[in-house]
Amino acid sequence: MERERQTEGILLRRHSYSESSWILGWLTADLGWIHTLAKGAKKGSGGLRGPLDLFYLCEIAVLAPRTGDLYLFREARVRNPLLALRKSWATFSCAQYFGELVGGTVERGTPLPELYDLLRKALTYLEAHPPSLLLIERFERRLLEASGMRGAGLRALGELLGGSASRIFAARKRLQEALVPGG
Numbered sequence: 001m002e003r004e005r006q007t008e009g010i011l012l013r014r015h016s017y018s019e020s021s022w023i024l025g026w027l028t029a030d031l032g033w034i035h036t037l038a039k040g041a042k043k044g045s046g047g048l049r050g051p052l053d054l055f056y057l058c059e060i061a062v063l064a065p066r067t068g069d070l071y072l073f074r075e076a077r078v079r080n081p082l083l084a085l086r087k088s089w090a091t092f093s094c095a096q097y098f099g100e101l102v103g104g105t106v107e108r109g110t111p112l113p114e115l116y117d118l119l120r121k122a123l124t125y126l127e128a129h130p131p132s133l134l135l136i137e138r139f140e141r142r143l144l145e146a147s148g149m150r151g152a153g154l155r156a157l158g159e160l161l162g163g164s165a166s167r168i169f170a171a172r173k174r175l176q177e178a179l180v181p182g183g
Contacts, residue, residue, distance in 0.1 A: 003064045004074065007031050010119060011056045012099040016042075024052065024073060026060065027102060027119060032111040036062055036073035055082045055095055055123055069108055084127040090178045094131035097175055098122050098139055100168050104161045105147060114146045133179055136172070 013025030013035075022038045041052070052058070057080040063072040085095045102119045106112055122139050129135070144152050147160055158165040 003066075004061060005031065005064055005071075006059065006061045008079070009034075009058055009060050010099075010116075010123070011052055011054055011058065012103055014052070014054065022052075023070075025103070027099075027106070027116055028060070028111075029113055029116050030111050031062075031071075031109065033103060033106045033108050034062070034071050035069065035108070036060075036071040038073035041073070052076060052078070053081070055085050055099070056080070057082060057120065057123075080124075082123055082127055085123065088130075090131050090175065091126055093171070093175045093178065094136065095123055095126055097136070097168070097171050098126075100164075100171065101140070101143055101157075101161070104164045104168055105143065112146070115143070118142055118146060131175070131179060133176065136175070136179075 007028045007030050009026035009028035009031075011024060012027055013023075015023045015025075017023045017037060020040050020042045022041045024036045024038050026034050026036065028034060038052075056078050058076040058078050060076045061074040063074055065071055082095075084091070086092055098119060102115050106115060118139070122135075125135070140154070140157055144150065144157060144160070149156050149160065154169075158169065161168055
């Protein structure tokens with residue numbers, strides 16, 4: 001099996017690993033949810049063409065692990081930084097909520113192209129349109145459908161999220177309150 005892989009991905013998490021390196025969490029088109037070790041990325045070396053931030057849509061090259069599930073980050077080319085997602089707190093929070101929902105419902109390394117497409121389309125839509133309760137509910141419904149739970153509600157979504165449900169639903173409540181004062 002070829003260890004070097006190239007795929008399209010959306011950066012959803014970024015954690016410090018060392019003084020010079022990051023652990024990056026990606027939802028990818030054909031590898032699913034993966035974590036990559038980006039050695040030297042904080043210093044601008046290691047295959048980066050500019051800094052990487054949350055929600056960047058990139059073409060990435062990674063080296064598959066021989067053991068474990070941590071890929072080695074090789075290179076990224078930013079295709080769309082989705083900068084308009086940062087225009088307001090509500091827009092950014094909605095994008096973050098969508099990313100948390102998808103990240104909380106997929107197993108690491110399981111390719112689910114329909115969930116990747118759902119997130120990519122939702123983030124692209126948010127770039128040009130304000131967040132709304134209707135958009136949130138539609139996203140949740142489509143996420144459930146893609147997970148084989150057509151017609152299910154928030155309770156089923158909570159079961160799908162498992163232990164992270166209370167944290168994610170607390171973020172949903174804050175977002176809902178921001179969109180509908182007193183909501």
